[in-house]
Amino acid sequence: MLRPTHNIKGLHLLRQRLSTPGPSLAPAQRAIVEQASASFARRFSGGTLKKPQRQPHHRGKGATRDLPGKHIPAMGENTDTLAQVDAPFPLTEVDKWVLSQTDEEFKCHDWDELCVILQNNDLHLLKRKPSDLRRYIKWTTETKAEYGNITNFLITHRLPKAWGKPPFTPASSIPFENPSDYRVLMNDWPYGFAPGISHIVVWTRTPIATDDTVGDMTHQSRKIVADFIKRFFVDRLGPGGEKKVIWFKNWVALQSVRTVDHVHVLVRDVEPQVLEEWSRELECHKA
Template structure:
């Protein structure tokens, strides 16, 4: 049965969005770990979608948040990150922040780890985390993807922060099998202007999840 979308405002729905919105959650195929690994490995990030009920709520929340805060980045910066952007003289310019180290992830005060408020439709046991940065992550202007240097910085951070910690739960060298990461291409970002990476962890102990996102 089709779902009424008249209350979803002016959100730019794609054809796939409309298909998902018309579905019930029970009919939506959750992405399992092996499939998630393939999607990220192939950089087919556009295949990651939210559950129908979550997508409908996200669209309504997005419309309401934009009306109140002017943009999603404004909300994230003010309410979730609690960061103060540097003054800007250019209207509409993405926010910039004072940082302690120009190298991404080098200083703990330059990033914040939070659970994703609006995760994709993932299988049970997979938790979606976002790592937000004050320091810009370099990307390739022609593709929107991260550069090789940025990729190496991200991988080291993910290994040190997540994989090595999960070794204590699953055994030496096993933690990496429970962690995936990606950075959305610029065109796919729902929160543009505030650099962040996505980290997916599988079957992580609750106390470890709490420790990561305690900031």
């Protein structure tokens, strides 16, 4: 599995990092990353994101009109206006860059690019399509207004009823050891991926240990997660499965839900019936 590094130095160093894949890649994935690095770096100018072009102001439509008192920028809105966005979570520079584009201008993440991003632990570069990001801002605002926070929504509508409310009491102190302690779900708000790439989230009521710096996983917890990913996803796909699965866990600073630990799993060219099998509810999840 890909093992992200701790090399987090900002967009301006991206090209330099892309040229040096980490030593933790398996041989097959190392080749993918090395081939992808050059094409991915070409999407940036001098190693940094190109400055968005100023666009004419467009009147908001749909989700923008439906949220009185909250300014959600229309696609293509200029960067000066983006600074005024009243979002339910801090917008990163990448978010603002995305919101300055239209869906037609947005370039979806392909598989090779995702391998590079995860290898370099540049998780802040993962982007949703402009229209999806605008809808996500609106949904998050409305959900927090109705439920108080996203965790309450998840407990009510997504997580196993048998878990109850935090603080949870897991069956095992080791993450992903007991099936009753984790729930596999398709992500309601995936990033902007090329066709054929699916986004899965694995929620766990057993905490995943992180360090005290950027909130990234410890060496031991990373191994625990990697072993689970191989056992649950890769092995199910048979020979060559390791080329179809990559994963990551957001640093604490990037998490929109911090109360319940979760891991993101990206798979490519997986049949719908396999996705359904992975995400089915088990009897141990029911109250």
